[in-house]
Structure formats: C-alpha cells, structure tokens
Amino acid sequence: xxxxxxxxxxxxxxxxxxxxxxxxxxxxxxxxxxxxxxxxxxxxxxxxxxxxxxxxxxxxxxxxxxxxxxxxxxxxxxxxxxxxxxxxxxxxxxxxxxxxxxxxxxxxxxxxxxxxxxxxxxxxxxxxxxxxxxxxxxxxxxxxxxxxxxxxxxxxxxxxxxxxxxxxxxxxxxxxxxxxxxxxxxxxxxxxxxxxxxxxxxxxxxxxx
Amino acid sequence: xxxxxxxxxxxxxxxxxxxxxxxxxxxxxxxxxxxxxxxxxxxxxxxxxxxxxxxxxxxxxxxxxxxxxxxxxxxxxxxxxxxxxxxxxxxxxxxxxxxxxxxxxxxxxxxxxxxxxxxxxxxxxxxxxxxxxxxxxxxxxxxxxxxxxxxxxxxxxxxxxxxxxxxxxxxxxxxxxxxxxxxxxxxxxxxxxxxxxxxxxxxxxxxxxxxxxxxxxxxxxxx
Numbered sequence: 001x002x003x004x005x006x007x008x009x010x011x012x013x014x015x016x017x018x019x020x021x022x023x024x025x026x027x028x029x030x031x032x033x034x035x036x037x038x039x040x041x042x043x044x045x046x047x048x049x050x051x052x053x054x055x056x057x058x059x060x061x062x063x064x065x066x067x068x069x070x071x072x073x074x075x076x077x078x079x080x081x082x083x084x085x086x087x088x089x090x091x092x093x094x095x096x097x098x099x100x101x102x103x104x105x106x107x108x109x110x111x112x113x114x115x116x117x118x119x120x121x122x123x124x125x126x127x128x129x130x131x132x133x134x135x136x137x138x139x140x141x142x143x144x145x146x147x148x149x150x151x152x153x154x155x156x157x158x159x160x161x162x163x164x165x166x167x168x169x170x171x172x173x174x175x176x177x178x179x180x181x182x183x184x185x186x187x188x189x190x191x192x193x194x195x196x197x198x199x200x201x202x203x204x205x206x207x208x209x
Numbered sequence: 210x211x212x213x214x215x216x217x218x219x220x221x222x223x224x225x226x227x228x229x230x231x232x233x234x235x236x237x238x239x240x241x242x243x244x245x246x247x248x249x250x251x252x253x254x255x256x257x258x259x260x261x262x263x264x265x266x267x268x269x270x271x272x273x274x275x276x277x278x279x280x281x282x283x284x285x286x287x288x289x290x291x292x293x294x295x296x297x298x299x300x301x302x303x304x305x306x307x308x309x310x311x312x313x314x315x316x317x318x319x320x321x322x323x324x325x326x327x328x329x330x331x332x333x334x335x336x337x338x339x340x341x342x343x344x345x346x347x348x349x350x351x352x353x354x355x356x357x358x359x360x361x362x363x364x365x366x367x368x369x370x371x372x373x374x375x376x377x378x379x380x381x382x383x384x385x386x387x388x389x390x391x392x393x394x395x396x397x398x399x400x401x402x403x404x405x406x407x408x409x410x411x412x413x414x415x416x417x418x419x420x421x422x423x424x425x426x427x428x429x430x431x432x
Contacts, residue, residue, distance in 0.1 A: 016279050017238035023285050024245050026294055032252050037322040038244035044329055045243065046233050087247070090332040091379070108217030108365055110261055111277070116332075120243070122231050126277050129222040135367060135420055136218045136410055144225065154417040155406075159217065161363045162399050162423035163335045163382050 050119030053084045054167060055188035057117055058199075059181045061094075062172045071169065072096060079117060089116030089165055095158065096169040097195070102149050104142065104195030105158040105166040106134045114165040118190060125194065135159060145196050168195040175201055210359055211366060213269035214261075218367035218409070239278040246281050251325050254292065258389035260284035262361040339381035343398040344426055349375040351402060351429040361389035364428040368420075372432060373404040376421065384425050397426040 027033040057079055061068040071078040075092035079085065092114055095103040107113065108131045113121040124130050134141050138155050142148070149155055158166045170192040176184060191197035216222075234240045250257070263284040267275065275283075345351060355370035356362075363385050379399040387394035402424050406414035 016242070016276070016282055017236075019282050019286070020238055020242045020245055023249075023282065023289065024241065026289065027245070027249060027252075030294070032254070033245075033248040034322045034325070035248075037248060037325045038241065040322070040326055041247045041329065042234075042240045042244040044326075046240075049329075050233070086330040086332045087328070088332075090334040091336055106217075108367075109214055109363060110264070120233055122228065123277070124225050124227045127222075127225065128216055128219075128273060129225045132216045132219040132222050133225070136220070138418065139415065141225065145227070151415060152417075154419065155415070156418070157420045159365070159420065159422040161365065162379070162385075162425070164379055164399070164401075164423050 045115075045120055049084075049086070049115060051117070051188075051190035051193065052185070053082075053119075054114075054117035054190070054193045055185040056082055056181075057084065058169060058188045058193065059184035061169055062176075062184055063181050068096075068169070075167070084116045086116045088112070089114050091164050092117070093158075093164050093166050094169050095156070095166060097171045097198075099153070099171075101154045101156060102142075102195065103156045103158060103166075103168045104134065104138060105160055105168065106131060107160050108132070108135060109161050112160045112165060114167045117167050118193060122190070142196060145191075147197055168193050170195075170199045173199050173201055210265065210361070211357055212265045213267075213272045214265045215366050217365050234278075239276075242278045242281050246285065247329070248325055249285055249288075251328055255285075255288040256388055258361060258385040259288060259391070261385075262389040263287040265361065335382055336380040337382065337396045339396050339398070341381070341395070341398070343378055343400075345375045345378075345398075345400060345429065345431070347375050347377055350432050351375060351400075352432045353402070353404075353424065354428055354430055358386070360386070362386045364424060365422075367409060368402075368404055368422060368424075371404050371408050373402040373408070376401040376403045379423060382425070384427065386425070386427075399423050399425055400429065402429070 024035055024038070028035045057071065060082060061071050067078060067081070071094045075094040076085065076090065079089070079092060097103055111121055111126040113125065130141070135157050138157050139149055160166050170188065172184070173187070187201065188199055189197055192199045234243065249255070264272070264280045267280065267283065272280070350372065351374065352372050353364060353368045353370065356364065377400070379401060381396035382399050384394040384397050400423065401421055404420045404422070406418035406420060407416065409420055
C-alpha cells in the first residue's frame with residue numbers, strides 16, 4: 001500500500017471509470033493533453049496495431065531469406081520495412097525457432113510486450129501464473145498450453161525486463177510449400193509469436209489467432 | 210524491492226487461464242485508461258520506471274487482486290499527486306468541494322493531436338550514444354549481483370548471485386533503477402545474459418535449457 005494513496009483498497013472510490021475520467025479532466029483543464037486524441041489512440045490498438053502485423057512479418061521471413069536475415073540482424077529496422085514501428089517496439093529482437101531451439105518470452109517484473117507487431121498483451125501474459133512459472137518450469141507451462149517440447153530441443157526463455165522487446169519467429173509448418181505470403185500470414189497465431197504455441201495447419205481458428 | 214511484482218520463479222499461482230477470442234479491452238474504462246496513459250506519457254511529465262515503481266509499491270494482496278488497468282490509474286494518480294496536482298480524490302462525486310489545490314508544475318501548451326498520433330508509430334527510442342567502453346564482451350563470465358535494494362530495480366531476485374555468460378551487447382540505456390527515483394544517471398551498457406536452467410533452478414532442470422535476460426552493467430560482476 002503506498003503512503004500517498006491510503007484509500008486505494010477501501011471500497012468507496014473504487015470506480016475506475018470515474019477515476020480515469022477525473023484524470024482526463026485534470027490533464028485537459030491544465031492544458032496538458034488534447035482529449036480528442038484519446039479515442040484515436042485507443043482505436044489504433046483496437047484496429048491497426050495487433051498480431052496480424054506480426055503474422056505478416058513472419059510470413060515475409062518465411063518466403064524471403066534475405067528479409068529473414070535482416071529481421072534476425074536488426075528486427076526493428078526489418079519490421080519497419082513492412083510499415084510497423086512505434087511505442088514498445090523501438091528496440092526489437094527477433095528470435096528464431098528451429099528444430100533444436102524453442103524460444104518463448106515473458107516479462108516477469110511487469111508486462112513488457114512488443115506492441116507494434118503483437119498489439120497489447122492478452123490477460124494471461126500479464127498474469128501471475130504465467131510470469132511466475134514460465135521461467136522456472138517452461139516445459140510444464142508449454143505442455144499445459146498444449147505444446148510438448150522434446151527434451152533434445154533447447155528451451156530458451158527470454159525475460160524482457162529492460163528496453164528490448166522480443167518476438168518469436170516460429171517454424172514454418174510442413175505442407176505449406178508454394179503458399180503465398182497472404183496464405184501463410186493467415187495461419188500465424190499470436191501465441192506462436194510469443195512462443196507458447198506452434199504454427200499448425202490443423203486449427204486455423206485456434207485460440208490466440 | 211523484493212516486492213510481489215518480482216514474481217519470476219514463484220510457485221503456487223495455479224494454471225494459466227487463456228481466454229478464447231479475447232478482446233483488446235474488456236471494459237470501456239480500460240480503453241479510456243489506455244488512451245489517457247499514452248497521452249500522459251507523451252507529455253513527458255513522468256517516465257515509465259516511475260509508474261512501474263508506483264505499482265510495485267502496492268500492498269502485495271492489493272497487487273494480486275487489482276485489475277491490470279486499474280493499477281495504471283493508480284500510477285498516474287501518484288505521479289500527478291506527487292507533482293502537486295489536484296488530488297484525484299477531490300474530483301470524485303462523493304468528495305467535498307475542491308479546497309486548495311497546490312500549483313502544478315510548469316509546462317508548455319498541450320501536445321498537438323498529430324504529435325501524439327505520430328508518436329504511436331515513431332516510438333520513443335531509449336538507446337543513447339555513449340563513449341564509455343563496455344566492461345564486458347560476448348563470452349565473458351559474469352555473476353549477477355546479490356543485492357536487495359529497497360527501491361526500484363530491474364534485477365529480479367531469481368538471477369541474483371547466479372553465474373551467467375554475456376551473449377550480446379544491446380547498447381547504452383538510462384538506468385531504470387535510478388530514473389524511477391528521479392536520480393540522474395549516466396547511461397549504461399545493457400547486456401543479454403544467459404543463465405543455464407540448472408544454474409537457476411538446480412540439477413533437476415533440463416541440461417540444455419536456458420534463461421536469457423537483459424541486465425545493466427551495474428547489475429553484473431566479473432568472475
């Protein structure tokens with residue numbers, strides 16, 4: 001409990017809708033923000049900035065080896081080639097899943113996440129169970145989420161606690177030879193780019209799509 | 210601080226519950242909180258480490274029970290209150306009329322709408338140029354410091370005192386551990402450091418598995 005907010009867990013001023021409105025009013029009245037921009041910011045993350053962006057990056061990397069090379073060398077720069085950039089993606093690192101290495105990322109201390117390619121994180125990513133467990137028992141967590149990693153494959157967990165933001169380049173599934181970039185992007189899920197799922201042809205409408 | 214937020218490696222929180230077709234926001238107030246937070250950050254009044262530290266200081270039970278975006282509201286309120294703005298409490302309908310609000314800090318005109326929208330796509334890069342020679346190079350053996358500062362730190366408990374190896378250099382960044390407390394700091398090199406799962410979790414961990422984490426130079430000792 002912070003000293004300066006003794007009412008925080010009493011039950012009277014709990015209504016968050018009133019509180020955020022009050023903050024908006026203060027910032028507006030003091031001339032610090034233009035409230036007409038708030039809705040535009042929100043809608044950008046509801047409609048434009050989300051995991052479909054990341055899926056297009058992955059699909060491009062699957063069909064274009066030179067793009068993949070650039071992506072793994074300087075992810076922010078390569079992602080910007082597709083028009084994606086911005087807050088919480090200024091310093092990106094792409095990590096590649098291979099038959100010998102499986103990557104998964106987390107932010108154990110808070111909720112850091114690569115916004116320009118994946119949008120805002122789902123609740124479970126920010127939850128105590130995921131943040132606490134993925135570092136100590138990644139294989140058990142992945143298995144619980146439906147992903148068995150063979151023991152001969154190295155599991156790398158990335159804790160993004162500084163200014164770097166991670167995202168996983170998943171393996172391209174067999175049976176997609178000759179597919180177009182658009183077809184490939186359509187099967188790449190959000191969770192496959194966090195590292196808690198693989199890209200498969202079985203359930204294209206699976207959770208986390 | 211060894212707070213509840215420093216949760217990596219703890220046990221007992223149960224299963225991970227995934228929501229199918231989860232919306233970006235669940236409630237209207239969450240939407241407004243997100244949008245207002247982005248605009249608030251764009252004013253430059255407060256930086257993210259300070260806001261994180263506000264959330265970390267919540268009572269542990271409160272931290273675990275409070276909806277995520279509600280903690281964002283708390284952090285903005287603390288930032289505004291600490292700068293002498295009207296207490297948000299005073300603006301709520303149940304409150305008595307506003308009394309003597311302290312003078313706010315000086316500031317310029319509101320940021321133009323287009324500036325904010327542009328910032329969404331340009332971002333706010335935090336890597337800075339530094340002439341300081343990095344102390345470590347890839348392959349160097351290091352130990353994460355065994356420290357337990359009372360304030361904000363991005364060195365989590367589960368790597369403290371553990372032996373790792375430098376994998377890559379990320380460049381120089383301001384030190385969050387200091388900026389959260391409004392302390393000036395020279396930028397420091399940030400390193401990707403690899404710890405084997407066995408070093409962190411003991412002999413029952415799979416031999417090949419590893420944890421990679423980004424640590425500032427002052428978090429590390431040579432070994």
